[in-house]
Amino acid sequence: MELNRRHLLTASALLLARPSMGLPREVDSAGAKPLILCWNENPYGPSPKARAVIAATISESCRYPDEDIRELTTLLARENGIPADHLVLGTGSGELLRAMGALCARDRGEIVAAQPTYTELTEYAHRAGATLKFVPVDKDLRHDLDAMRAAVSERTRVVYLCNPNNPTGTALPSEAIDAFVAAMPQHVTVVIDEAYMDFVDLPGVRSALPLVTQGRRVVVLRTFSKIHGMAGIRVGYGIAGPDLITELTGIVMTSPNIFAMRAARASLLDPDFRAQCFKKIRASRTRITTELARLGRRYAVPQGNFVFFDTGMPLEAFSDSMKARNILVGRLFPPYDTWCRITIGTEPEVATFLQALNEVLKSGITRTSADRAGNRNAARDRYPV
Numbered sequence: 001m002e003l004n005r006r007h008l009l010t011a012s013a014l015l016l017a018r019p020s021m022g023l024p025r026e027v028d029s030a031g032a033k034p035l036i037l038c039w040n041e042n043p044y045g046p047s048p049k050a051r052a053v054i055a056a057t058i059s060e061s062c063r064y065p066d067e068d069i070r071e072l073t074t075l076l077a078r079e080n081g082i083p084a085d086h087l088v089l090g091t092g093s094g095e096l097l098r099a100m101g102a103l104c105a106r107d108r109g110e111i112v113a114a115q116p117t118y119t120e121l122t123e124y125a126h127r128a129g130a131t132l133k134f135v136p137v138d139k140d141l142r143h144d145l146d147a148m149r150a151a152v153s154e155r156t157r158v159v160y161l162c163n164p165n166n167p168t169g170t171a172l173p174s175e176a177i178d179a180f181v182a183a184m185p186q187h188v189t190v191v192i193d194e195a196y197m198d199f200v201d202l203p204g205v206r207s208a209l210p211l212v213t214q215g216r217r218v219v220v221l222r223t224f225s226k227i228h229g230m231a232g233i234r235v236g237y238g239i240a241g242p243d244l245i246t247e248l249t250g251i252v253m254t255s256p257n258i259f260a261m262r263a264a265r266a267s268l269l270d271p272d273f274r275a276q277c278f279k280k281i282r283a284s285r286t287r288i289t290t291e292l293a294r295l296g297r298r299y300a301v302p303q304g305n306f307v308f309f310d311t312g313m314p315l316e317a318f319s320d321s322m323k324a325r326n327i328l329v330g331r332l333f334p335p336y337d338t339w340c341r342i343t344i345g346t347e348p349e350v351a352t353f354l355q356a357l358n359e360v361l362k363s364g365i366t367r368t369s370a371d372r373a374g375n376r377n378a379a380r381d382r383y384p385v
């Protein structure tokens with residue numbers, strides 16, 4: 001069974017609590033917190049306004065949050081220019097991905113998804129009885145939309161498009177998504193996961209929200225975990241036609257809490273905070289890719305708050321070397337077994353990571369034959385894939 005993010009979080013929490021279980025010495029002896037660059041979180045969050053509202057809500061947390069749920073729904077509907085019946089809230093967008101998975105599994109449907117991509121929908125749906133069809137990303141590590149279209153069958157109920165994609169970070173232009181959705185048969189719902197859309201700076205890449213308003217069978221998923229920096233607070237939402245929203249609302253299992261509802265509203269009303277996060281994270285992203293290019297390392301064109309790059313050595317060796325320096329990096333995403341996903345932390349964290357990267361690459365542990373071949377093509381390797 002493949003581990004998901006929550007399993008790993010639990011496991012790492014246990015490991016941190018028990019230093020004798022093989023954690024890096026820095027954590028063992030000094031109890032220093034590791035640098036967490038593995039979960040694609042935004043370390044600048046939450047917004048000061050969201051923090052203040054959370055503190056101020058403590059005394060009201062004996063109350064049910066029904067009114068707050070209505071208020072957040074109304075605000076999100078207004079911000080997105082859609083009626084409130086086009087919206088469903090979730091305890092993170094992960095809950096809504098699972099809900100889509102459960103709907104798909106109910107009639108033993110099939111899901112078509114890229115390989116590699118974010119696996120919360122596919123893993124959950126598979127456990128619930130859905131079948132999965134994975135389509136490898138193309139040479140630029142983007143969704144191969146032609147191949148995905150060809151993979152759709154009579155049994156397909158859901159196609160999952162993660163835009164930008166986790167873990168590759170690559171993004172699809174709106175035109176390509178529009179054409180893809182238009183070519184889908186009636187029995188297919190396209191789930192478009194826009195968890196990282198707020199970090200995009202490529203022209204032509206935009207939200208697929210207009211497809212919902214045009215009446216296409218599409219669900220657009222968003223989260224407060226990334227640009228809003230509220231991953232621990234757990235709020236996400238889905239936008240779709242009212243029929244699909246009714247189905248999703250009927251199947252979600254949790255109801256949002258009062259802190260999350262109020263913090264999300266406060267954060268939505270703080271666009272300056274998001275603009276600052278975007279500016280800092282984009283600058284760090286460029287800093288990382290510039291350094292990767294200087295080091296001759298290939299990387300996928302990053303459009304999220306993380307960078308996926310070829311370390312040139314087995315990922316396990318690279319992660320272990322980073323761990324020895326108290327830095328936690330992303331897990332293995334087969335078949336990219338020499339590639340690493342690194343989350344963009346604060347500026348000092350990025351500096352620490354880049355220094356460690358230089359040290360680890362210089363130490364030259366177990367270069368792969370692919371890397372040796374790559375050295376002969378150094379000019380090509382310095383180019384993003």
Ligand code: PLP
Pocket residue numbers: 039040091092093094095118162165166193195196222223224225231234235236
């Ligand atoms: N979608 C993608 C692509 C993600 O990478 C993540 C989390 O990392 C999620 C959804 C889930 O986000 P959350 O459940 O925190 O809203």
